[in-house]
Amino acid sequence: MSTFDGAKRLERSFAEGDPVEVAPQLLGKLLQRGALLARIVEVEAYRDGADAASHAYRGKTARNATMFGPPGHLYVYFTYGMHYCANIVCWPEGHAGAVLLRALEPVHGLEEMAARRFSNERIAPAPRPESLCSGPAKLCQAFGLDRGADGFDLVSGVEGVCLLDDGTPPPKEPAVGPRVGLSASCAARHERWRWWVPGDANVSRGPVAR
DNA sequence: CTTTGGATCGTCT
DNA sequence: GACGATCCAAAGG
Numbered sequence: 001m002s003t004f005d006g007a008k009r010l011e012r013s014f015a016e017g018d019p020v021e022v023a024p025q026l027l028g029k030l031l032q033r034g035a036l037l038a039r040i041v042e043v044e045a046y047r048d049g050a051d052a053a054s055h056a057y058r059g060k061t062a063r064n065a066t067m068f069g070p071p072g073h074l075y076v077y078f079t080y081g082m083h084y085c086a087n088i089v090c091w092p093e094g095h096a097g098a099v100l101l102r103a104l105e106p107v108h109g110l111e112e113m114a115a116r117r118f119s120n121e122r123i124a125p126a127p128r129p130e131s132l133c134s135g136p137a138k139l140c141q142a143f144g145l146d147r148g149a150d151g152f153d154l155v156s157g158v159e160g161v162c163l164l165d166d167g168t169p170p171p172k173e174p175a176v177g178p179r180v181g182l183s184a185s186c187a188a189r190h191e192r193w194r195w196w197v198p199g200d201a202n203v204s205r206g207p208v209a210r
Numbered sequence: 211c212t213t214t215g216g217a218t219c220g221t222c223t
Numbered sequence: 224g225a226c227g228a229t230c231c232a233a234a235g236g
Contacts, residue, residue, distance in 0.1 A: 044228070053228070063221065081218030083229050100228060137229050181228050204229095213235075223225085 007166035012155045014163075015071035019045035019090040019097040024174050024195040026088065026099055030164040032157075033143050035109045038133055039168070042103035042196035042203045044179045046087070048096040052187040053179060056096035067096040072155040072163075076145055083137035084146050088154060088163070102180070102194070104133035105202045106142075113142035135204040171197055180204070 007030060015022055023045040031038050046054040055064040055077065066075040067089055075087040075098050087098035106113055106129050113132045133139040140146070145161070152159040174195045182189040196203045 046228075055228080058222085061222080077228085078220060079227060080229050081220075081227090083218095085228060087228090102228085135229070179228070183227080211236080214233085216232090217230095219227105221226090 007164040009157065010072070010155060010163040010165055012070075012072040015088055015090050015099075015155075016092055017090060019047060019099050020193055022088075022090050023099045023193070025170055027170040027174055027195060027197055028168040030107070030166060031101070031104060031143070031161070032164055033145075033161045036112060036143055037108040037164075038104035038106045038113075038139070038143075040101060040103075041105050041200045042101075043194070044100040044102055045193040046098050046100060048091075051191075053182050053189065053191075054096070054098075056098075060096070064096070066151050067098050069093055069151070072153065074145070074149055074152040074154055074161060076140070076147055076150040078147055079137075084140040085136040086140050086143075086145050086149075100136060101139060102136045103196070103200075103202050103204045104139050104142075105200065106132050116144055117142050130201045134202045174198065 023043045026040050026043050029040050048054060048056045051057060056067045060068050063077060066073060070093040071090050073089045075089050076084055078084055087100050090097040090099060110129060114127050117132055118127060132142050152161050154161060154163045175198045176192050177194050178190060178192055179194045
């Protein structure tokens with residue numbers, strides 16, 4: 001598990017706090033898996049029993065158990081019958097919270113990402129780089145993350161996936177807005193707990209994207 | 211350009 | 224039995 005270009009692993013303490021505080025700080029950090037490397041450009045925060053949009057809202061279950069575990073681990077869930085989404089677990093063990101990775105800027109391994117995203121068929125023309133990781137399910141597909149990756153430790157990186165810091169600071173003034181995909185009846189749909197790098201081409205296309 | 215509908219199944223009511 | 228922390232292709236302006 002080699003790091004990249006002198007980038008350093010994130011400390012576990014980085015994820016020990018409130019996901020609403022941690023999320024914007026993750027903008028600019030790197031996700032690595034083998035030769036794959038990409039920079040985080042869009043995130044959302046999810047809390048616990050006080051956040052009606054969170055998987056942890058109604059307590060611990062088999063699906064969301066990782067959210068209640070120690071910080072700095074990967075929480076991957078299956079949704080819509082065909083997609084996976086990846087989160088970074090926050091808060092100390094026993095307290096559930098996470099940051100959803102919504103979009104990444106591909107840095108290395110674009111061809112491998114494209115191969116996972118667009119299996120078989122067309123090798124050329126090469127897909128636009130912004131089509132590889134510009135959504136929570138897209139980035140999971142590009143990185144090959146599924147329920148088998150749930151619980152991976154992103155700090156030690158022992159399972160082959162880790163978070164790195166190459167010194168790039170988060171934006172001083174990140175763009176902010178409401179979270180994407182919440183139903184009209186969700187009590188927490190107005191919370192502005194989505195952050196992204198202003199103007200980044202890899203940010204997901206949502207109702208109020210960009 | 212924007213809008214719509216289909217795919218597809220684990221999870222919780 | 225209903226509903227997703229989604230994506231894509233196709234249809235409509």
